[in-house]
Amino acid sequence: xxxxxxxxxxxxxxxxxxxxxxxxxxxxxxxxxxxxxxxxxxxxxxxxxxxxxxxxxxxxxxxxxxxxxxxxxxxxxxxxxxxxxxxxxxxxxxxxxxxxxxxxxxxxxxxxxxxxxxxxxxxxxxxxxxxxxxxxxxxxxxxxxxxxxxxxxxxxxxxxxxxxxxxxxxxxxxxxxxxxxxxxxxxxxxxxxxxxxxxxxxxxxxxxxxxxxxxxxxxxxxxxxxxxxxxxxxxxxxxxxxxxxxxxxxxxxxxxxxxxxxxxxxxxxxxxxxxxxxxxxxxxxx
Amino acid sequence: xxxxxxxxxxxxxxxxxxxxxxxxxxxxxxxxxxxxxxxxxxxxxxxxxxxxxxxxxxxxxxxxxxxxxxxxxxxxxxxxxxxxxxxxxxxxxxxxxxxxxxxxxxxxxxxxxxxxxxxxxxxxxxxxxxxxxxxxxxxxxxxxxxxxxxxxxxxxxxxxxxxxxxxxxxxxxxxxxxxxxxxxxxxxxxxxxxxxxxxxxxxxxxxxxxxxxxxxxxxxxxxxxxxxxxxxxxxxxxxxxxxxxxxxxxxxxxxxxxxxxxxxxxxxxxxxxx
Ligand SMILES: Nc1ncnc2c1ncn2[C@@H]1O[C@H](COP(=O)(O)OP(=O)(O)O)[C@@H](O)[C@H]1O
Ligand SMILES: [Mg+2]
Numbered sequence: 001x002x003x004x005x006x007x008x009x010x011x012x013x014x015x016x017x018x019x020x021x022x023x024x025x026x027x028x029x030x031x032x033x034x035x036x037x038x039x040x041x042x043x044x045x046x047x048x049x050x051x052x053x054x055x056x057x058x059x060x061x062x063x064x065x066x067x068x069x070x071x072x073x074x075x076x077x078x079x080x081x082x083x084x085x086x087x088x089x090x091x092x093x094x095x096x097x098x099x100x101x102x103x104x105x106x107x108x109x110x111x112x113x114x115x116x117x118x119x120x121x122x123x124x125x126x127x128x129x130x131x132x133x134x135x136x137x138x139x140x141x142x143x144x145x146x147x148x149x150x151x152x153x154x155x156x157x158x159x160x161x162x163x164x165x166x167x168x169x170x171x172x173x174x175x176x177x178x179x180x181x182x183x184x185x186x187x188x189x190x191x192x193x194x195x196x197x198x199x200x201x202x203x204x205x206x207x208x209x210x211x212x213x214x215x216x217x218x219x220x221x222x223x224x225x226x227x228x229x230x231x232x233x234x235x236x237x238x239x240x241x242x243x244x245x246x247x248x249x250x251x252x253x254x255x256x257x258x259x260x261x262x263x264x265x266x267x268x269x270x271x272x273x274x275x276x277x278x279x280x281x282x283x284x285x286x
Numbered sequence: 287x288x289x290x291x292x293x294x295x296x297x298x299x300x301x302x303x304x305x306x307x308x309x310x311x312x313x314x315x316x317x318x319x320x321x322x323x324x325x326x327x328x329x330x331x332x333x334x335x336x337x338x339x340x341x342x343x344x345x346x347x348x349x350x351x352x353x354x355x356x357x358x359x360x361x362x363x364x365x366x367x368x369x370x371x372x373x374x375x376x377x378x379x380x381x382x383x384x385x386x387x388x389x390x391x392x393x394x395x396x397x398x399x400x401x402x403x404x405x406x407x408x409x410x411x412x413x414x415x416x417x418x419x420x421x422x423x424x425x426x427x428x429x430x431x432x433x434x435x436x437x438x439x440x441x442x443x444x445x446x447x448x449x450x451x452x453x454x455x456x457x458x459x460x461x462x463x464x465x466x467x468x469x470x471x472x473x474x475x476x477x478x479x480x481x482x483x484x485x486x487x488x489x490x491x492x493x494x495x496x497x498x499x500x501x502x503x504x505x506x507x508x509x510x511x512x513x514x515x516x517x518x519x520x521x522x523x524x525x526x527x528x529x530x531x532x533x534x535x536x537x538x539x540x541x542x543x544x545x546x547x548x549x550x551x552x553x554x555x556x557x558x559x560x
Contacts, residue, residue, distance in 0.1 A: 050454040069456025078448055084322060086447055087503035094444040098456040104437045130502035150455040 001063035003028050003154065003186055004049065008058035011044045017056060019044050024205050024215040028064055028153075031180045031187045033197040033218070035230070036207035042190045043076050045207070046158050049188065064153070069098030072151030074144055076158035076190070082132060088142050089127040092118055095149030110149075117145040120175055122168075136163040144172065148179070155179065157189040161196075169193075173200055194231065198222060206230065293527050301421055302480065302533075306519045308428035309477045310489065314515035315435050316473050317494035318508055319466055322446050327380050328365050328467075330487040332474045334384035334391075335361040337483035340408050341391035345398040351423045354475045361387075362471035366463060411482030411534030424476040431469050438465065443504055485534035489515070492541035499548040500555070514544055 004026040011019040019041035026032055034042050047053040049060065050073060072095065080086075096110035103110075118124045121141040126134065131142060140163045147155065157176070161169045177200050180187045191197040197204065197218075204221040206214035214226035221227050293299050320326055336358050343353035361383065368379045395405050416424070435442070444452045445462040453459040470490075477486045497510035522537030529536075 047454075052450065052454055067456060068454065071455055073451060073454045075450060075454075078451070080448060081322065081324075083498060084447060085498055085502050085504055085507045086443075087505075090443065090504050091447065094440065094447060094452075095455070097440060097444050097452075104439070106440065128503075133502070146451070156454075 002026060003030075003062070003064050003066055005061040005063065006058065007061075009045075009048070009055050009060060010057040011041060011048055011053060012056035013044075019048070019207070020211050021058070022205070022207070022212050022215075024203075024212075026186060026188065026203075028186055029180070029184050030203055031177075031201045032189070032203045032205060033201035034188065034190045034205045034207065035192075035194065035197055036213075037209060040207040040209055042207060043158055046073075046076075046156055046188070046190060049156065066153055069150075070152035070154060072147040072149070072155045074147040074157045074160050076162070078143060080132065084132060086131045087127065088118070088123060088129055088131055088134070089114065091131050091142050092123075092127075092145045092149060095146035098150055099152065113149055114145070117148040120148070121145045121172075137165060137168065140164055141168065151179070151185055154186045154188070157187070159190050159192060161191070161193060169196075176200070289528060290524065293524065298416070299523075299527060301416055303520065303523055305416060305421055305424050305428075306480055306523055307516050308425060308432075309473070309480060310493075310515040310519035311512055312428050312431040312435075312469075312473045313477055313486075313489045314493040314511040315508060316431070316466070316470055317490040317492075317515075318497070318504075318511050319442055319446055320470060321491060321494040321498070323466070325466075325470070326487070326491050327377055328362070329470060329474060329490045331365055331380040331384040332358050332362055332471055333478060333483045333486045335387040336475050336478045336486075337408055338387035338391035338394075340478070340483070341394045341405070345394050349419060350479070351420060351475060354478070355423075355427070355472065358475050359468055359471040362467035363464065366467045407482070408478070409482050409484050410532045411478070411480050411485060412532075416479060420479060424479075427472045427476045431472050434465065434469060438462065442466065447504075481534040481537065482532070485538050488538045488541065489519075489534075492538070492545055493518070496541070496545045496548045499545075499552040514541070518544060 002025040006022050006024050009019065009022040010017050018039075022045065024032075034045065036042050044053065048055055050071065051060075051068065092114045093106055093110060096106060096113060099110060099113075106114075115124070118127055121144055123138065123141050123145060126138060126142070131139065134142065140160070144157075144160060147157070155176070160172060160176075164172060173196055176187055176189070179185050180200075189197070189201070198221070201218045203216065204214060204218050205212070206221070206224075206226045208226075213230075214221055214224050216224075294303075317329075320329055336354050339354040339357040340350050343350045346353075365380060365383065391408075399405070441452075441457060441462055442465075444457055445459050445466075449459050452462075473490065474486055477489055481489050493511040493515035494507070496514050497507045501507040501510050518540035519537055522540040523533060525531060525540070526533040526536040
């Protein structure tokens with residue numbers, strides 16, 4: 001049975017439909033990338049999959065006995081109050097709360113899991129620091145470690161690379177790939193980084209502003225018209241060659257900074273808009 | 287010194303101190319949660335509802351706590367629901383409810399007993415107001431609050447820090463929000479007799495605010511707030527006994543002094559902060 005089945009799925013805010021008629025399935029062990037322009041409703045879909053928002057139409061069916069407590073989640077934006085006192089360790093450990101039955105206190109296993117994830121994300125030396133004193137990228141890694149602690153069957157990441165530098169981004173993608181490949185955990189990731197999305201994912205869901213543009217394997221996506229028009233027709237042939245280069249080489253080139261000049265106009269504007277949003281937010285924060 | 291020793295020879299003072307310590311402890315623990323959840327105003331609203339309930343209880347000659355506890359718990363649920371779903375702004379709703387309850391309380395009192403010392407005590411608190419039954423009920427309620435808080439400590443943290451994440455990953459946030467509301471209602475009611483309904487919410491807010499000046503982790507804020515709260519209570523009670531000042535006000539003044547000191551310390555230790 002599929003882990004998640006979506007049929008005719010739509011979401012609306014105040015009667016305005018923002019996600020239109022999605023049909024797709026996620027099998028156990030899949031690595032699904034969700035792509036689309038800003039405002040296509042990717043984050044809304046993620047919230048729907050987490051049952052934080054109910055569909056306006058259609059249905060989501062969960063299989064394999066999937067429950068919320070087996071899901072790890074990295075939100076696109078986390079509004080933590082500026083004066084909230086919490087250490088990195090406290091935040092990361094809080095991801096373990098759903099794991100197996102009700103324990104009032106953290107078990108030894110929880111602590112080990114937290115340690116392991118903090119190490120993987122290179123934040124072990126920050127663990128006694130206050131969360132709110134960290135930089136944006138450090139905070140992102142803390143929340144990722146928390147998401148990993150919560151993950152048992154499914155990991156949902158909404159633009160996990162935002163605010164991370166290329167080196168950390170690369171190790172993040174590799175970590176997620178390991179989690180997917182070695183531990184058999186299903187991954188659903190919203191991503192702006194098309195090159196990385198295609199290199200790691202097994203499936204792609206491409207959301208348009210008024211309909212679903214593509215759902216299928218990453219291989220088929222690379223040949224699809226949805227991909228080509230998204231990347232800008234001019235560069236498409238070149239990107240196609242680039243993406244089809246031997247895997248090893250591609251992975252070395254995959255740092256987002258290196259891939260940027262290759263990318264078409266559409267994604268570049270999207271990225272610029274996104275970065276601006278980020279810097280605006282950072283500016284507003286300080 | 288002599289006077290302080292003498293203070294402990296009065297059973298009502300010993301009772302007041304023991305019960306007071308329990309109340310201060312509960313108030314500090316929940317206070318951190320309420321302040322961080324931006325629920326401080328709910329505490330204030332509930333204390334006025336508590337006053338209304340006490341007034342009605344005394345008009346009907348019922349045991350005050352037995353009436354006040356259920357009424358305030360219900361009001362806590364109501365306020366929480368309002369904050370989540372209503373079209374009325376949460377803070378406006380609280381203002382409506384708290385002034386409404388105060389008006390009802392005052393009207394009931396003026397129609398029955400009139401403005402006497404009882405009413406004064408309801409508003410400003412008194413150490414003498416604790417009956418034997420009050421002491422037992424208060425101790426039981428405090429034990430419930432402390433026990434539940436300890437058992438759900440990590441979940442309360444998770445729900446306070448990032449409710450969306452907690453809900454997405456299978457924590458029943460609705461349950462924990464209700465739990466926080468019920469515990470707050472209990473603390474308000476049991477603290478009201480001693481602190482007065484006008485001042486009880488400051489017992490909840492001050493220790494948390496002071497601790498947050500200096501502490502950077504959740505656990506240290508909780509522990510620090512508990513220590514501040516209990517110390518201020520003991521000092522405040524002693525002052526109240528020695529100088530016959532209103533109990534609640536003395537305790538609040540101690541808390542205010544601590545807060546100001548911490549504020550200055552914060553400025554000194556991190557001058558560049560923000
Ligand atoms: N809480 C909300 N209330 C109303 N509209 C919203 C809300 N959140 C998102 N939207 C709208 O829904 C659309 C999709 O948003 P979102 O899911 O965040 O897109 P994406 O993640 O793909 O950039 C946008 O047009 C956005 O303005
Ligand atoms: Mg988004």
